[in-house]
Amino acid sequence: MASDLLSIAASGARAARGALDVTAQNIANAASDGYVRRSARMEEVSASGGLGRIGDISLSGVRIDGISRNADMFRQAEVRRTNSDATRAATELAGLQNIESAVEQAGIFSAIVEFEGALRQLESDPVDLSLRAAVVASAETMAGKFNIAAESLSSAVAGAQFQAGAAVDEANVIAAELARINVRLARAGAGSSDRASLLDQRDLMLERLSGITDTQTTFSADGAVTVRVGGSTGPLLVSGGTPAALSMTLAADGTPSFAVGGTAVSPGGGALAGHALALGQAVEIGAALDELAADIAALVNGSQAGGAALDGSAGQPLFTGSTAATLQTAFRDGRLLATAPAGSPAESRDASQLIGLRSALETGGLAERMNGIMFGISSRVAGHEITAEALDAIAASARISLEQQAGVDLDTEAANLIRYQQAFQASGRAMQVASDIFDTLIGIG
Numbered sequence: 001m002a003s004d005l006l007s008i009a010a011s012g013a014r015a016a017r018g019a020l021d022v023t024a025q026n027i028a029n030a031a032s033d034g035y036v037r038r039s040a041r042m043e044e045v046s047a048s049g050g051l052g053r054i055g056d057i058s059l060s061g062v063r064i065d066g067i068s069r070n071a072d073m074f075r076q077a078e079v080r081r082t083n084s085d086a087t088r089a090a091t092e093l094a095g096l097q098n099i100e101s102a103v104e105q106a107g108i109f110s111a112i113v114e115f116e117g118a119l120r121q122l123e124s125d126p127v128d129l130s131l132r133a134a135v136v137a138s139a140e141t142m143a144g145k146f147n148i149a150a151e152s153l154s155s156a157v158a159g160a161q162f163q164a165g166a167a168v169d170e171a172n173v174i175a176a177e178l179a180r181i182n183v184r185l186a187r188a189g190a191g192s193s194d195r196a197s198l199l200d201q202r203d204l205m206l207e208r209l210s211g212i213t214d215t216q217t218t219f220s221a222d223g224a225v226t227v228r229v230g231g232s233t234g235p236l237l238v239s240g241g242t243p244a245a246l247s248m249t250l251a252a253d254g255t256p257s258f259a260v261g262g263t264a265v266s267p268g269g270g271a272l273a274g275h276a277l278a279l280g281q282a283v284e285i286g287a288a289l290d291e292l293a294a295d296i297a298a299l300v301n302g303s304q305a306g307g308a309a310l311d312g313s314a315g316q317p318l319f320t321g322s323t324a325a326t327l328q329t330a331f332r333d334g335r336l337l338a339t340a341p342a343g344s345p346a347e348s349r350d351a352s353q354l355i356g357l358r359s360a361l362e363t364g365g366l367a368e369r370m371n372g373i374m375f376g377i378s379s380r381v382a383g384h385e386i387t388a389e390a391l392d393a394i395a396a397s398a399r400i401s402l403e404q405q406a407g408v409d410l411d412t413e414a415a416n417l418i419r420y421q422q423a424f425q426a427s428g429r430a431m432q433v434a435s436d437i438f439d440t441l442i443g444i445g
Contacts, residue, residue: 005437009430011061015042016424018064023416025193030408034204037408038196041065066191069199073219075402076203080210080217082395084269087211089388091271095160095278096384099285100377102152108289109370111142112296116367119358122339126351127310132334139300139318143327146293150286150325157254157282164256164275168248171212171272174205175227175243181205182224183241190222199223213246213258214269230267235260248272253283281380288373289324292366297322299360307338307353312346314338315353 019040029035043065118138122131181202188195202225209215209227215237216228227238229246237244237260244261251257256276258265267273297319304315315338321327340348 004434006431006434008061009427009434011045011063012427012430013424015040015062015064016420016427019420020417020424022067022193023413023420026408027410027413027417030410030413034200034207035408036196036200036203036406037070038193039068039070041068041191067193067196068191069196070406071199071203072402072405075398075405076206077217078398079395079402080207080215081269082391082398083207084210084214086388086391086395087271088269088274088277089384089391091163091274092277092281093274093381093384093388095156095275096281096377096381098156098159099153099278099282100381102156103149103285103289103377104374106145106149106152108142108145108149108292109367109374111138111145112367112370114138115142116358116361119354119361122337123351123354123358126339126349126354127347129334132310132337132339134334135337136318136329136332136334140329140332142296143319143321143329146289146324146327149289150323153282153286153289154325157279157286160275160279160282161250161254161256164272164279165248167212167271167275168246168258171209171237171246172243174209174212175238175246178202178205178209178225178227178238179241179243182238185223188222195223210270212270213267213272229260230265234265235263255279255283285373285377286324290322292369292373293324293327294322295364296361296366297327299364299366300357303353303357303360304338306342308340308342308344308348309338310335310347312344312348314342 019042022038022040026037041064042062045060045063115135115138118131118135122128122135125131181198185195185198185202188198202223206215206217206225206227213229214231216230216232216234218226220226224240225238226236226240228234229237235244237246247259249257249259256272256279258267258272258276267276297317301317301319304318307315309315316336317330318337319327320330337354339354340350341353344350
């Protein structure tokens with residue numbers, strides 16, 4: 001093998017040029033998302049001495065043995081784990097905030113208080129038509145507030161369901177891309193720049209997937225990844241070049257369930273877990289509003305059934321419907337309000353039935369129950385804000401640690417640029433010296 005000075009210098013120039021290319025690639029991609037710093041591995045080229053000189057070693061220059069990624073699989077796994085937790089908390093918080101807005105902005109609490117106040121004013125003069133009209137109007141307003149809350153809550157639920165469906169679609173796209181990367185990794189040469197780029201894409205896809213659901217990953221020798229959803233015993237989402245389908249099914253109450261390749265799975269992290277938790281809270285709040293609306297309707301209608309209207313006729317139900325979405329007033333004529341006991345004559349000023357209704361409303365603590373619903377939502381939002389901030393800080397710390405280890409330091413790359421440029425120039429100078437020596441020897445001959 002050639003071990004002359006010219007060949008050695010030429011190999012040094014080639015190695016320096018390759019290292020310069022890697023350094024330039026690092027600098028160009030310093031701000032690229034998911035890019036991991038590369039470095040060129042140098043290796044000495046040597047050969048045995050030949051016939052009769054087997055023990056002799058002839059150094060014949062240097063070559064680039066491969067391209068190394070400055071990746072740390074443990075830090076990357078920590079980034080994925082913390083990102084999954086932080087995204088779950090942020091998604092659940094956003095859902096709770098939407099629920100809070102839907103309920104608070106409807107103004108049900110103030111409407112209940114106003115209805116009770118209108119009943120109290122009517123006690124002073126139960127035959128006053130304007131006061132009776134005010135009671136019916138406040139009842140209609142209260143029913144409308146329940147309707148608004150139910151509609152707003154339904155919109156928040158529909159939005160969360162749509163976002164969860166979009167996240168499922170994105171997860172399937174990522175799974176298909178990871179399967180393609182696995183196939184390409186099996187064909188890429190070890191230590192090649194192409195393999196390094198594929199590994200960057202793989203890690204970026206895995207991080208994006210961790211924001212959707214919690215994953216368990218294992219890596220083969222060629223860098224191909226196997227992905228499970230929902231922990232180490234969860235179903236396979238990606239295995240080799242084959243992706244499985246992640247699907248979502250909505251129950252009758254609007255809560256989602258998930259499956260991978262037909263196998264049920266309960267995501268413990270990522271946006272899917274956050275949406276599932278938020279939708280569960282929405283169902284709980286919706287049930288509480290429905291129960292409150294049904295109790296109000298039952299109390300008022302029960303009082304109406306046991307009383308007499310202004311003309312002495314039997315009282316008729318004031319409300320129809322038994323849920324927040326269906327609650328409506330059955331009439332608008334205030335004279336139909338049963339303020340007097342059953343059997344009372346027309347124009348009766350006996351307000352005992354009305355007093356009993358107001359007392360039942362206060363004893364039932366309907367306004368306080370609505371206040372408790374609102375306070376419960378606000379407390380959950382406040383608690384989740386603290387949790388989300390803490391998990392976001394942990395995720396940010398993990399990402400900073402990874403970037404410090406795997407990211408591009410422009411100062412270091414600038415130094416390497418000068419270093420490899422000087423090595424290239426030195427190799428060129430060595431080739432010039434070899435050429436001068438050769439010319440001198442020829443001249444002597």
